[in-house]
Amino acid sequence: MAPLKEDKLSAQLSMNAVQLKVGDLDTMSTYYQQALGLEVLKESAAGTSLGRGAETLVQLTPAPGLQLPARGEAGLFHTALLFKTQSDLAATVLSAAQYNQSSFVGSSDHLVSEAFYFTDPEGNGIELYFDRPRDTWTWTGDQVSMDTIYLDPNHYLNTHLSEEAVVGQKRAGAEVGHVHLQVGDVATAHQFYVQTLGFDQTAAVGNQALFVSAGGYHHHMAMNVWNSRGAGPRKDTLGLGEVLINVPTQDEISKIAERLDFAGVQNHHTGSELQFKDPWNNQLRVAVR
Numbered sequence: 001m002a003p004l005k006e007d008k009l010s011a012q013l014s015m016n017a018v019q020l021k022v023g024d025l026d027t028m029s030t031y032y033q034q035a036l037g038l039e040v041l042k043e044s045a046a047g048t049s050l051g052r053g054a055e056t057l058v059q060l061t062p063a064p065g066l067q068l069p070a071r072g073e074a075g076l077f078h079t080a081l082l083f084k085t086q087s088d089l090a091a092t093v094l095s096a097a098q099y100n101q102s103s104f105v106g107s108s109d110h111l112v113s114e115a116f117y118f119t120d121p122e123g124n125g126i127e128l129y130f131d132r133p134r135d136t137w138t139w140t141g142d143q144v145s146m147d148t149i150y151l152d153p154n155h156y157l158n159t160h161l162s163e164e165a166v167v168g169q170k171r172a173g174a175e176v177g178h179v180h181l182q183v184g185d186v187a188t189a190h191q192f193y194v195q196t197l198g199f200d201q202t203a204a205v206g207n208q209a210l211f212v213s214a215g216g217y218h219h220h221m222a223m224n225v226w227n228s229r230g231a232g233p234r235k236d237t238l239g240l241g242e243v244l245i246n247v248p249t250q251d252e253i254s255k256i257a258e259r260l261d262f263a264g265v266q267n268h269h270t271g272s273e274l275q276f277k278d279p280w281n282n283q284l285r286v287a288v289r
Contacts, residue, residue, distance in 0.1 A: 007259060009198040011215030012248040014289060015176040017049070017056040018079045019241035020124055021063035027101070028060050031120050035099035036081070036128075037092055037170045052174045057081060061241055068123060069237040072228050074182050074280035076240035078117065078125030082177030087165035089114070089130040090157050095169060096128065097153070107156070109149040112137050112218040116153065122238055129177065137218065144202045144218050146211070178220050179243050181282055182228040186210050188279050189223040196263040197256065220245075234281040243282065246289035253286055 022028040029048050032038045038050040038057060047061040058079065069075050083089040093116045096102045105117035105125070115129040138145040165172065183189045186207050193199050199212035202219055208226060211219035221243075225231075247253060253274050260267045260276055267276035273287035 007198050007255075008200065009214040009256070010247050010249075010252050013214040013220060014246045015179055015220055016244035016246050016287075016289070017051070017059050018076075018176060018179060018243060019059040019061055020076075020122075021066060021238050021241045022060050022122060023064055023066065023068070023238050024122070025060055025062045027121050031099070031101055032058055032060070035096045035102045035118075035120075036126070037095055037172075039170060052170070052172065055173070055175055057174060057176055059241070063238060063241075066236060066238045069234070069239050072231060073237070074184060074228050074231040074234045074282065075237070076124055077180040077182045077222070077224060077227075078127045079176060080115075080127035080129055080178045080180065081174050083128065083130050084173050085165075086114070086130050086156075086160040087162045088169070088172035088174070089116070089128060090160040090162075091165040091169040091172065092128055092174075093153065094157055094161060094166065096126075104153075107151040107153045109151045110146050111149075112144060112146055114151060114156070116151075116156075124239060125180070127180070131177070131218075134216075142200065142202070143204075144211075146203050146218065178217075178222065180222040180224070181240075181243075181278075181280075182231065183223040183225060183278075183280050183282075184228060184231040185225060186223065192265075192278050193221065193223065196259055196265060198259060231280065233279070240282060243284045245284060245286045247286055248288065250288060253288065256286055 032050045042049040049056045049059050051057040096118050101121045103119045107116045113129045113131050118126045189210050193212050202213050203211040209224035211222045213220045257269045275285050
């Protein structure tokens, strides 16, 4: 049964910085600066915040005693950084491709977006993407049409790269557009993220992947089992530390807390933000932007 309208997440929801637990803070910080053109916004004993302008995109938290997660464990599939123009995207793709510790995974036309995939030195997935205009997206009811069509990276760079974008790469705006997780099964993900938390399902790939959003976006979060089918709760490993979700009001946070309480999901409501875990121990935090 679909959640009631009043149980839906706010249409003004947005994603915020993703926290990563890292084994080698210096190597990882250098990667995000040199490969992706992020700037250090804050450094402390708790870690390093990196982003563009005033927008934190990635929070690196040192955890030198932890191990890398096994391939089949639940956790992060990728953090997706959204760029405002195709030229801005092309400039960062070029930078990432040229960095010697950057691994290019592939590129795809998803109909709603154009995306390039990399992994950082500790194996965390990264998507760099540009959204096509919303009026070009095709919806069938409440489901958006997405696909995975090969996108030639060299042709893309030749078409969209400009000297101005390369020179201004670090000044170009970017944000966390969505976060994609590895989970154990799609049915449980739907029960938690749609029925309990209040996202809308916008697309699904059978029992392999689920895409969810608020406010008619193609997806703010996704969950798949491509590497992790049957995975149980995560161990404490390197990789994903926390996903931050922003909502417009404290009242929205209180409503989410009520839904979690009703579903029996343990949570901690500090009065200003809400902390809880999904069924695979992926840590989420909801705060007012």
